[in-house]
Each structure stands twice: as C-alpha cells, then as structure tokens.
Amino acid sequence: MKTSLETIELFLAHTTNPDVIASIVDPKATYISLNFNNPELKKILPWTGTHHQGAKGFIDTFAGVNELWSILGFEVQDLFSEDEKVAVFGSFTYVLKTLDKQVTSPFSLLAKVKDEKVYHFMFMEDTFATSGTYILTPAGTFHNDPNETEFSL
Template sequence: MKTPVETIELFLANTTNPDVIESIVDANATYISLNFNNPELQKIMPWAGTHHEGATGFINTFAGVNDFWTIQAFEVQDIFSENEKVAVFGSFTYTSRSLNKQVTSPFSILAKVKEGKIYHFMFMEDTFATAGSFRVTPAGTFQSDPKATEFTL
C-alpha cells in the first residue's frame, strides 16, 4: 500500500485521469476547492466550494481547470506528512483560454489519506489572481484601509 505522500503524488500526477482518481479517492471524500461556499466565485469558477461527491468532485474540478486554462507549469516545492495528513506547497502558471491572460499563483493543499484512499482534500490558491485571468473590465472599487479613500482596480 502506498504511503499518504505517495498517494497524493499519484493524484497530482494524474489529475485528468478518472480511472486513477477513482482508484485512490474514497467514495465519501470531501473536496474543498478554494473556499467553503462563495456563490460569486462559483460564477467565475463553477467548481469552487465544498464537494461531498467522492471522486466526482475531484474529476469535475480538474476537468474544469483544464477547460478554463492552459497549464504552463505546476510545481510542488514541498510535500510532507504526519500520519494521515499530507501538506503540499507550490506554485502554478496558467493562461486563461477565454482571454489568453497568464497568471502565476502559489498553492497549498491539505489532504488526508487513510488506507491508500484520499478522504479529505483542500486546495487553496490566490483566487483574486486566478479569477483576474478572466477579468474583462476593472475589478471594481475598493476601500480596504479605513483611513484612506477608495480606489479602483
């Protein structure tokens, strides 16, 4: 049986292979993509949010990513585990297929693996940057600093 790290490495090397994903993802697995539940972000990236569909959530997420972007690079910089928990840190570079805008983002993953099956997977990235690769008009008007004036991006 593979170690938890080996299981996650196998998944990351086969994100577009449904047969491999189905073989290493528990039927009741939870996949958290970018946030728990953000309807605005789901309009931009429909796979965002929490999925409780086992392998289907993983397959649909990575199919969506590959439909929306061309992947130039996906690099794992660190991966380590403690018992069932696996942490992964790295970066990726994607180009949006709709607008041909390139973005580079850090990412992090917290995964949990038991008996060779992934049962929890949380993928985080710079969603402001990645959603921005689909931006046609300015992002909007913001006021983050309570002592400053608003500004437009």
C-alpha cells in the first residue's frame, strides 16, 4: 500500500498522463487551482478556481498548462507528510508558446490522500508572474502605498 507521500510523488511524476491521474484521484476530489474563485484571473488562466470534478479538474488543468507553456523545469525542493496530508514546495520554469516569454515561479501545494486516492489538492504559484507572460501592453497603473505616488508597469 502506497503512503500519502508516495501517492503525491506518483502524481507529480505523471501530471500529463490522464490514466495515472484518474487512477489516483478520488472521483469526488476537490482541486483548488491558484484561488477559490477569481473571475478576472480565470480570463487569463482559465483553469483557476475550485473544481469539484474529481480527476477531470486535474487533467484539464495540466493539459491547459502544457498547451500554453513549454515546461523547462519543475523542481521539488521539499516534501512533508503527516498522515493523509502532504505539502510540497518547489519552483518551475515555463515559456509561453505564443510570446516566447519565460517565467520562473515558486509553487506550493497541499494534498490530502486517503486509501491511495487524492481527495483534496490546492496548488499555489506566483500568478502575477505567470499571467504576466501574456502581457502585450503595459500592465496598468498601481497605487499601493499611501505615502507614495502611483506607478505604472
């Protein structure tokens, strides 16, 4: 019997293999990709949000990522597990296929596994950086510090 950690390692080794994903994801699994529900970000990264579709949410997300970006690297730096919970930290480097823009982002994920099936999965990354690879015109004007003036990106 695989441990929770071994199940997530198997998942990470086969994110583009729908048969493996389907075999280790519970049919009622929840997948939270980047945020709970952000319609603005969903326009840029269509797979974001909370998915209650079991393996389909995982498969669609990783297929979408692979369709838009070339993956130059995906490195796990730390894995921790306690009972059914697994936390993973690392970084990835992608190149957007349409604009040839490269981005490196840290990532973290929290997964919960029971009986060798993932039933909860939350993946986080630097969405400002990854969605920034799509930018064709200036990103906008910002004003965050009440003691400073606005600035543009």
